[in-house]
Amino acid sequence: MNNAVQSMTNVDDLTAFRCELRAFLDESLSVEMRSAPRTIMLLDTDMQQRWHRILAFRGWAVPGWPVEYGGTGWCAEKRNVLAEELVRANAPPLSPNLQMIGPVLYTFGTDNQKALHLGPLRMGETLWCQGYSEPEAGSDLAALRLSALRNGDDYVLNGQKLWTSYAHKADWMFCLVRTGSDGSTRRQSGISFLLVDMRTPGITVRPIRSIDGLHHLNEVFFADARVPLANRVGAENEGWAIAKFLLRHERGGVANSQYLRMRLLLVDALAAESPDDDGSGWMSQDGDFVHRRIRILVDLLALECLAQRTAQLGEDGQGDLRASMLKLRGSEIEQAIGELGLSCLGPYSRPDNSRHLKDPGIAAIGAKGGPEVMLNYLLGRAATIYGGSSEVQRNIIFRQIARSSS
Amino acid sequence: MKFCFTEDQRLLQEGLADFLADRYDHAARNAIVFSDSGWSPDIWRRLADLGVLGLTFDAADGGLGGGGVEQLLVMESVGAALLVEPYFQTCVVGGALLRRSASPRAESLRKGIVAGDVRLAVAWQEPQARFAPMAPSTIAKKTQGGFMIEGVKAVVACASMATHILVTTRMENTSDGLAIFAVDPDASGIERRDYATIDGSRASEIRFSAVKVDHDAVLISSLNADSAIAAMLGEAIAALCGESVGIMKRALMDTLRHTHHRRQFGAALADFQSLQHRMADMATATATAEAMAFHAAGMIASPTGRDQAMSAAKLFVGEALRFVTQNAVQLHGAMGITDELPIGHLFRRATVIESEFGTTAYHLRRLTEAASDLTIT
Numbered sequence: 075m076n077n078a079v080q081s082m083t084n085v086d087d088l089t090a091f092r093c094e095l096r097a098f099l100d101e102s103l104s105v106e107m108r109s110a111p112r113t114i115m116l117l118d119t120d121m122q123q124r125w126h127r128i129l130a131f132r133g134w135a136v137p138g139w140p141v142e143y144g145g146t147g148w149c150a151e152k153r154n155v156l157a158e159e160l161v162r163a164n165a166p167p168l169s170p171n172l173q174m175i176g177p178v179l180y181t182f183g184t185d186n187q188k189a190l191h192l193g194p195l196r197m198g199e200t201l202w203c204q205g206y207s208e209p210e211a212g213s214d215l216a217a218l219r220l221s222a223l224r225n226g227d228d229y230v231l232n233g234q235k236l237w238t239s240y241a242h243k244a245d246w247m248f249c250l251v252r253t254g255s256d257g258s259t260r261r262q263s264g265i266s267f268l269l270v271d272m273r274t275p276g277i278t279v280r281p282i283r284s285i286d287g288l289h290h291l292n293e294v295f296f297a298d299a300r301v302p303l304a305n306r307v308g309a310e311n312e313g314w315a316i317a318k319f320l321l322r323h324e325r326g327g328v329a330n331s332q333y334l335r336m337r338l339l340l341v342d343a344l345a346a347e348s349p350d351d352d353g354s355g356w357m358s359q360d361g362d363f364v365h366r367r368i369r370i371l372v373d374l375l376a377l378e379c380l381a382q383r384t385a386q387l388g389e390d391g392q393g394d395l396r397a398s399m400l401k402l403r404g405s406e407i408e409q410a411i412g413e414l415g416l417s418c419l420g421p422y423s424r425p426d427n428s429r430h431l432k433d434p435g436i437a438a439i440g441a442k443g444g445p446e447v448m449l450n451y452l453l454g455r456a457a458t459i460y461g462g463s464s465e466v467q468r469n470i471i472f473r474q475i476a477r478s479s480s
Numbered sequence: 481m482k483f484c485f486t487e488d489q490r491l492l493q494e495g496l497a498d499f500l501a502d503r504y505d506h507a508a509r510n511a512i513v514f515s516d517s518g519w520s521p522d523i524w525r526r527l528a529d530l531g532v533l534g535l536t537f538d539a540a541d542g543g544l545g546g547g548g549v550e551q552l553l554v555m556e557s558v559g560a561a562l563l564v565e566p567y568f569q570t571c572v573v574g575g576a577l578l579r580r581s582a583s584p585r586a587e588s589l590r591k592g593i594v595a596g597d598v599r600l601a602v603a604w605q606e607p608q609a610r611f612a613p614m615a616p617s618t619i620a621k622k623t624q625g626g627f628m629i630e631g632v633k634a635v636v637a638c639a640s641m642a643t644h645i646l647v648t649t650r651m652e653n654t655s656d657g658l659a660i661f662a663v664d665p666d667a668s669g670i671e672r673r674d675y676a677t678i679d680g681s682r683a684s685e686i687r688f689s690a691v692k693v694d695h696d697a698v699l700i701s702s703l704n705a706d707s708a709i710a711a712m713l714g715e716a717i718a719a720l721c722g723e724s725v726g727i728m729k730r731a732l733m734d735t736l737r738h739t740h741h742r743r744q745f746g747a748a749l750a751d752f753q754s755l756q757h758r759m760a761d762m763a764t765a766t767a768t769a770e771a772m773a774f775h776a777a778g779m780i781a782s783p784t785g786r787d788q789a790m791s792a793a794k795l796f797v798g799e800a801l802r803f804v805t806q807n808a809v810q811l812h813g814a815m816g817i818t819d820e821l822p823i824g825h826l827f828r829r830a831t832v833i834e835s836e837f838g839t840t841a842y843h844l845r846r847l848t849e850a851a852s853d854l855t856i857t
Contacts, residue, residue: 368844368848369844371847371854372796372847373796374854375772375775375792375854376772376792376796377768379768379774380767380768380772382775383771383774396767399763399764399767399768403768465757468756468760468761469756471760472756472759472763475732475736475763476740476750476756479736479737479740480740
């Protein structure tokens, strides 16, 4: 279904749309999908992509994209209704890379790249991973060294990427490589942005087990892997601007309040079934729990206000500043939600439920939803590290405010 | 919510900022604070001439018809300049009540404010409760020809500067509910103890002993009084959030400048990363509080969710204000705890705002009791 461009703020229309959405979700969202354990992705990525295709078939996978690339053309209110209802129904989140590589492709990509990639990306047919970090280039991203040397119509890649989430499932990687000589004055020049087919000979993916006992992360090795020159986005040696454009989208994604509200709903459900310390009631009525939860809701509201104001102000030269503020606050709220969840578990924070999370056929120890809450507490520590650590965000924020005060 | 201003409003905002930058620096403000009256009739006259006093009153009263966002912008300037003249008490707190009264007295007071002739104090707090605006123990008894007011009001801001005092009371007959009166500060039976406040302003403890007023002195009564007081609380909180943002922005700017110029260990303070990160957190708190203040400003006339939005805003902005001003003092070092720099005065005003119209703890409790979820729409 393809909704043409429409601008509507009519409350009745929005209510009707909400009803239509609920009926659609009731019908097409299976119980398995609603209850599938998740971080920012479903652990079962195949199930996630199945849901993506259902949503995409309806035309609703990328509502905010330009209409010519499959977006809906809806007003912000209507997009918001969709986001709210997806959270309410506990629908699987779509891959966060969708909102990173998508905007890069339709903003900077060649016609061929758009034709080749945007359709499958939007329809949930391809899964992407992000090749940014390297062993010597974490917070200091511009120190990256993965070498791409021209040879005929190809770049030949040698080197390594690290902390690559879902590289073991991905069809494609968007990737920062070094194409320029070391003689350049700025390390940031000499970096190019490439699209890499993960089936390319010479690419090896090795798993890294993370703090939750599960496999999300990888290291990726490149040994004479040949990538066509045509897979470069933007000019050679000028990929840094694209990398930053994408990072801004990534940081905005961390501050996605609907995702955070979904996390909180899972904690709420757990709290309603978790006895308090003396067994006289439920954690959902525990005084300390209730206060902490209200504070999180207030912080979420403030985050949404900041995001809304950022959108209204547009590009006033402070886009990086506000993206960093949103990332900083969003990641802190995510961790506060994790801690709130942990407080519901009590002694049941102890069992290692990673086998259950990998295979729902294995019964979980403790309350339903507990393993997922625990997973998110543990892996949630990554939120202040990835996408530029909180310390890097504070550096960026200070640089900008110091500039505007002098 | 749109952030487009009319030409009039834009000129007014710029005019106010220019005027305060020119006429209300630290020394000028100190001279006013330490004067006998504690406020400047000259500044007040200029605020009237600029149109600031009439900003949120209707054209019928001679005003500009501005709403929450315009109020927010003016309060930001009020906060940054640490204005001690009774703008907030007169135009925001008193104005919220007067705009909800159909009485001829209220109309003449509104026109008087716009013209620069009327200044208000609103006597709603009482010594026996820290925050219970809907349950005054001050009582109004019917008499021949009018009413008689009995009771004590606490920490009435700017009462010594006021031409009129608005008093909240309960009626002697319980079923008559609450009422709001306009009272002459010099009326017989009023005993006032005036004192200085830590934010450079003045306040008073006021005892009303058999104070006689005529029928016309009733501005609002019964259920209308309840809703007017509730609206007053909402508008006051939204405005205080705006003032807080002005204070935070100035505290941050002063701190950035201080750490840029002050050198220790052979380097500018601003070269040290722990201080840079502190200032980054202050900037994040300020920007987020500003966004929350705009949200609150947009909610003051909302039929649903207003009280919750105000509680959320007061809670969030109040904590941000404390964080930013405490750290501004810290990063100024010993200079931060003197009386000589604006920073100490910003901190003192921030401390007063924390307890005005409900503390953080009060609003947290109110949100807990409401027990419904907060959303932006």
